[in-house]
């Protein structure tokens with residue numbers, strides 16, 4: 001994966017690596033809106049990498065903490081606030097729900113969201129949790145990205161679409177085994193007995209060995 005190669009346009013305050021706890025602008029998820037301004041129609045491109053916080057995951061798959069999320073977004077100033085449109089490239093790791101093999105992938109997710117200005121009609125007429133808010137001169141992309149990512153993480157991720165899963169008898173991955181992989185289940189259970197009595201396991205109706213075979217009738 002090409003690391004840290006994507007920050008060349010630098011339209012907005014660069015520095016995705018700085019752990020800026022002093023200045024809010026140091027957090028690459030927080031967008032300073034002063035450059036965009038409030039004039040309806042003005043636009044700004046955001047092209048940057050931001051580290052994923054911890055906890056963006058569902059049971060079997062998630063974004064590794066600190067994983068580099070690439071943002072390709074366009075901010076557009078509208079009457080009520082700022083419209084955010086674009087996409088995210090999100091690294092995910094997890095394990096296959098069928099065979100438990102590790103999975104490594106990149107999710108490509110579209111986003112479109114209106115952030116409302118404080119005091120705008122949209123803000124005034126919507127519930128707290130219905131609309132995202134602009135806080136002062138800043139817009140926080142992390143909650144939007146988090147919701148988008150978590151909603152799109154598969155509950156049953158697979159390593160390949162046709163993953164055959166694990167052998168129920170030996171637990172090995174079927175895709176790694178020869179096509180004719182099979183177990184002689186009957187023998188395992190009765191082989192001991194057969195040895196003890198020194199009789200062949202074959203033939204004669206009523207031998208224990210017959211039971212599993214006739215079961216399906």
Ligand SMILES: [Zn+2]
Nearest residue numbers: 096099159163
């Ligand atoms: Zn699999």
Ligand SMILES: [Zn+2]
Nearest residue numbers: 167169170171
């Ligand atoms: Zn097996």
